[in-house]
Amino acid sequence: MKFLRDALDKVKPNFEKGGKWEKFYYIYEAHETLLFAPNETTKARGVQIRDAIDMKRLMMTVIISLVPCLLFAIYNTGYQHFIAIGQPDAGIFDILLSGAIQVIPIVAVSYIAGLGIEFTFATIRKHEINEGFLVSGMLIPLVMPPDIPLWQVALATIFAVIIAKEAFGGTGMNILNVALTARAFLYFAYPSDISGDVWTYIGDANQAVAGFTGATPLSIGAQAVATGENVLASFNAYGAGWADGLFSFSNLFWGFYPGSIGATSVLMCLIGAAVLVATGAGSWKIILSVFVGAYGTGLLFNAIGANEFMLMPAHYHLVIGGLAFGAVYMATDPVSAAQTEVGKWIYGFMIGLLTVLIRVFNPAYPEGIMLAILFMNVFAPLIDYYVVNANKKRRLQRATV
Template sequence: MNFLRNQLDKVKHSFEKGGKLEKYFYAYEALETFLFAPNTTNGEKGSQIRDAIDLKRLMMTVIVAMIPCLLFGIWNVGHQHFLAIGQPDAALGDKILIGSLQVIPIIVVSYGVGLGIEFVFAILRKHPINEGFLVTGMLIPLVMPPGIPLWQVGVATAFAVIIGKEAFGGTGMNVVNIALTARAFLYFAYPTDMSGSVWTYLGDAKAVAAYSGATPLSLGADAATSGANVVASLNSFGAGWNEGVFTLSNLFIGLRPGSIGETSTLMCLIGAFILIATGVGSWKIIVSVFGGAYAMGLLLNLLGGNAYMEMPAHYHLVIGGLAFGAVFMATDPVTASHTETGKWFYGLLIGMLTVLIRVFNPAYPEGIMLAILLMNIFAPLIDYFVVGANKKRRLQRATV
């Protein structure tokens, strides 16, 4: 440790004011504070002691919460690959190998491009590098389809970081969730690459004849027009290559094609447990997103009308990316509602909108992405009313 410290101290002067590499001070600082918590002390006035938490630790907690989704996702990419090409008996190691070869480059590109841009902006704008991208850089791969070309990951990440974040002033200032911006960018910029069989990584192999790239969401949308029972078509789907892929228990565990990290409701719930136990993610938002989606599902059941509306409400909680969005995207503190009361409304509306978009707007089968982006925009409005109520209480008190 002392060796590292000495090396850092040796080069520090060239990055400090007046040094040769002065411009790159914040790049140096990022590295230094990553290796060593800084030796700064509190000022002479004000609080002389500080809580042991810092932003790096907070962000690290979120990353740890994503690890179950990531590991499961890596395995599942391989698993789905072998099922689709007709080799259901492939070894565990092979599945993990295929999954890793596919997923890890995506992670590397996401972090590489994103952190690169962060460094450039930090140097240009002369501000320290915020740790926000540590989480975003992991979220982006988890919402990507496994077969996505790497250049698209890079372009989407660059777009999201520059337009979604830096244009608004950097970490803490962005209006919409960065990772979802990346996903939405791909969705609208390359729509043909974000549908069909992208949800399973096939590589050079050829899928078996029975293989179909349909998703539970698209089956639901089809049912709305054809009138077929959604549960029945989900249960019978996959015959010939992946029998029972969309049964309720399979959907819950996540043994289905889909974006890398979003398929498993179970793994998302483990992540939710970590976030809630550590107090890092807002339990109010997580609970209310699930609650809102379920309530909307029930309401649609009551109304009836078409087969998708009649799908049992709890299916909405396990199909698509609702669980992943509720746990990791909606809870982003910067873009969510900032008031505690507001978080309930924010979450509820995300849940309800997700189901509404899924059922009534077949053009956008994945409702959660748009619902969260939409509510990101509306979160300040929710806060406006909550803060307004606080001001009103104060004003009323004064006039009594």
């Protein structure tokens, strides 16, 4: 691999101080360090050795934990496409191909748009390029509907990176989760494009089967509030004839139903959660407390039982919509989450609670987890403020004794 190193060393002077492309040093550096871990050494004073971990590896770990979700996303997008057009017997190759054609461009657009903005800001502000967007760039496609126009993906990504991150000072300073900001932007800017039957990719040339309404478990739940029908009965009824048991509990857990591209499978999210927790890249406290908060609130609503959605068994809340995906990948974003250990419990629990609350009481926004996390992102500094204050108070009290 010496020729690679030599090639880099040859162009490097151009990017260094006094070189003709000096301005683009950080872009060069980002690419160089992607190939070669740098030859930087520790300083004369301070630690002489460093832990083997760095930001690239940490972020890569998160991306690896997303791989099950991504692979499943490709399969499920294709699969939902074929059952919706009445060809449930399509071969695995057709399914994967169809899914890949739909999903891969969205991933590509998200990365190209987002990294373009990152590079621009790093060049203007003269700072190193942070790896954070590598994760955001993968999360954004996975929470998009499969039928999203690519220009909307690009627009949403650009909006999210600039407004949610760079405006606050860049990586490490953002208040809101970048990927969810992208999703929320589409939600409010193009409401017609992100509701209705966008959750399954049909394709212009095809006709959906009879009985296909583009419903999702969440929209059925929201309707049940108005119609007073039993939610579980509606779940069981939907898909009869062309996709039996589409919304059965086990199918919801496995994830073979329409929804955001990569957020439907609880199983894949749990595999991802196992990776995040085992590697320490995600906080198990947050993940667990989101589930506990959602389940607890679900049980509470069961006990109150004012409408049919409230009566839906609490464990269904854990498998419908993007709760699992949000809990595992979105809520655990270390920058926008609570940063104190006690705060993480409160933060996670409140997300779970608010998710179910929004789902049940605000049928205009059926996807509660997105708003719940964004809302708690805003409140995370407040939670931390009180936790930090408690620490300060302990110190102060000690002084007077």
